[in-house]
Amino acid sequence: MGPVKLDRIDIxxxxxxxxxxxxxxxxxxATVGLSPSPCLTRVKRLEAAGYIAGYRAELAWAKLADxxxxxxxxxLADHKREDFVRFEAEIRRVEAVVECHVVSGGYDYLLKFxxxxxxxxxxxxxxxLDRNLGVEKYFSYVVIKTVTAKDGxxxxxxxx
Amino acid sequence: MGPVKLDRIDIxxxxxxxxxxxxxxxxxxATVGLSPSPCLTRVKRLEAAGYIAGYRAELAWAKLADxxxxxxxxxLADHKREDFVRFEAEIRRVEAVVECHVVSGGYDYLLKFxxxxxxxxxxxxxxxLDRNLGVEKYFSYVVIKTVTAKDGxxxxxxxx
DNA sequence: GATGAAACTTTGTAAAC
DNA sequence: GTTTACAAAGTTTCATC
Numbered sequence: 001m002g003p004v005k006l007d008r009i010d011i012x013x014x015x016x017x018x019x020x021x022x023x024x025x026x027x028x029x030a031t032v033g034l035s036p037s038p039c040l041t042r043v044k045r046l047e048a049a050g051y052i053a054g055y056r057a058e059l060a061w062a063k064l065a066d067x068x069x070x071x072x073x074x075x076l077a078d079h080k081r082e083d084f085v086r087f088e089a090e091i092r093r094v095e096a097v098v099e100c101h102v103v104s105g106g107y108d109y110l111l112k113f114x115x116x117x118x119x120x121x122x123x124x125x126x127x128x129l130d131r132n133l134g135v136e137k138y139f140s141y142v143v144i145k146t147v148t149a150k151d152g153x154x155x156x157x158x159x160x
Numbered sequence: 161m162g163p164v165k166l167d168r169i170d171i172x173x174x175x176x177x178x179x180x181x182x183x184x185x186x187x188x189x190a191t192v193g194l195s196p197s198p199c200l201t202r203v204k205r206l207e208a209a210g211y212i213a214g215y216r217a218e219l220a221w222a223k224l225a226d227x228x229x230x231x232x233x234x235x236l237a238d239h240k241r242e243d244f245v246r247f248e249a250e251i252r253r254v255e256a257v258v259e260c261h262v263v264s265g266g267y268d269y270l271l272k273f274x275x276x277x278x279x280x281x282x283x284x285x286x287x288x289l290d291r292n293l294g295v296e297k298y299f300s301y302v303v304i305k306t307v308t309a310k311d312g313x314x315x316x317x318x319x320x
Numbered sequence: 321g322a323t324g325a326a327a328c329t330t331t332g333t334a335a336a337c
Numbered sequence: 338g339t340t341t342a343c344a345a346a347g348t349t350t351c352a353t354c
Contacts, residue, residue, distance in 0.1 A: 020215065024329085054181075055182035059174055059178055148251065
């Protein structure tokens with residue numbers, strides 16, 4: 001997990017693997033303009049340094065199962081440290097919550113839910129409210145259409 | 161891309177590959193309780209049917225580059241069909257926008273941005289406003305802390 | 321579905337340049 | 338860093354039960 005300097009080739013490797021994680025080392029080497037041996041060395045180094053968190057298959061959810069996505073703004077009634085800790089600990093255990101962020105201004109948490117349908121979402125929310133986690137109010141935004149959903153983030157855009 | 165019936169083993173394969181996309185076929189077969197040959201046949205069938213959208217390396221953004229995430233609510237001034245089409249076409253071209261959803265109630269779009277810092281985000285937003293895409297108002301929520309960010313969605317949770 | 325054999329590809333390492 | 342070589346391992350196909 002030591003610090004590793006990233007040169008242009010390392011960035012190219014990361015960017016390529018982000019798009020095609022199963023590409024063979026030979027194909028990867030050709031893509032980034034390296035011969036296979038040093039390319040593999042770099043990949044192993046990047047993995048060991050912790051820059052690659054893992055490899056995942058991206059599933060086609062739309063084809064696999066009917067589902068809806070809902071973003072929910074949550075405001076807690078009290079704002080003591082223990083209120084936050086308790087809410088977060090419990091929300092982590094809810095399968096339907098795929099993202100939960102603390103945000104600045106307006107409200108406390110922004111959550112992203114996945115559910116089979118609106119009724120299913122309602123069940124989930126009510127189960128959360130029943131647990132008395134100190135939710136003062138919440139507002140739900142059901143996703144009607146997703147315009148953009150990038151798999152990764154353009155590396156070159158974020159790196160200086 | 162034909163229709164494929166998914167049995168318990170198919171679901172297990174998809175769930176496993178979602179977690180470890182680079183697992184070898186031999187290891188995968190052992191995990192789902194199959195011998196390698198039929199296991200590979202199933203994987204190929206699932207890929208051909210379009211249930212697996214691709215394989216990706218998940219990068220460790222926190223280690224790679226300083227960055228912030230911002231959720232932005234956008235309301236358009238006019239709601240004619242062409243207003244939506246124009247806004248969506250342009251927003252797709254903004255690198256910093258990693259997600260863009262049409263949502264029900266409150267406002268029109270919920271966007272998820274990635275930027276190097278708040279000043280960078282401000283630049284990006286101003287560039288969007290300068291293009292006169294019909295944005296009447298917007299509100300930004302900077303992510304202070306991410307409590308949960310699941311890589312995939314539990315398959316069994318969504319499937320009936 | 322399982323098994324096992326055979327051909328092929330890729331990986332991972334090590335040599336020499 | 339490149340190229341070549343090579344052994345180990347994994348993939349893929351095929352025939353058989």
